[in-house]
Amino acid sequence: MGKQAKRTKTWTGDTTVAHALDAAVKLVKANANAKFDESIEIAVNLGVDPRHADQQVRGVVALPSGTGRDVRVAVIAKDAKAAEATAAGADIVGGEELVERIQGGFMEFDRVIATPDMMALVGRLGKVLGPRGMMPNPRVGTVTPNVAQAVKDAKGGSIEFRTEKTGIIHAGIGKASFSDEALLINVKAMIDALNKAKPSGAKGTYIKKVSLSSTMGPGFKVDQASISA
Structure with a gap:
């Protein structure tokens, strides 16, 4: 518990506001200060109810920059x-x-x-x-x-995604050692794939919230307008 508290004291950045995508990537990388190459993960809250067959979201996306993982x-x-x-x-x-x-x-x-x-x-x-x-x-x-x-x-970097029971998609989109540009490209590819996988039964706002985090670091909200900019 002491080590975790010490790590959180070094965290920087505001986790309560939405940041432009490039700023969010920089913050996530800056806070990935574990002694290993932390994974960078995206969490997307979707306006769907996976309990209904016509609102399930599942697909595959080829991340242009790869995942940084050795997939068996x-x-x-x-x-x-x-x-x-x-x-x-x-x-x-x-x-x-x-x-x-x-x-x-x-x-x-x-x-x-x-x-x-x-x-x-x-x-x-x-x-x-x-x-x-x-x-x-x-x-x-x-x-x-x-x-x-x-x-x-x-x-080569192709990953599957599917909604969890709460309507959230979690996926690894790279490593902290990736360049900012490599992570930006992967995030945009992921969001593009989710938009293409939008189910016919989805009503209202489809992508409600996007956030990025590292394995051991805090999560940062992403301003969705900046993703398509």
């Missing part, structure tokens, strides 16, 4: 598609035996990709992968015959 990709495929996935850089590749390993508790991966012909087997993993938001889904490109491209996208 598991691919459920067989034969030629398995070979393609391996050649593309997938960390774990397998068919029925991989499904059985995951059922048994193996979870050493961050993204799961599957070919359409394997979905009968992958369906067994709903209770394991579903709660973690990792179940392959054609809507976000993780069920696809083009496994090589899907692996490259996942490794």
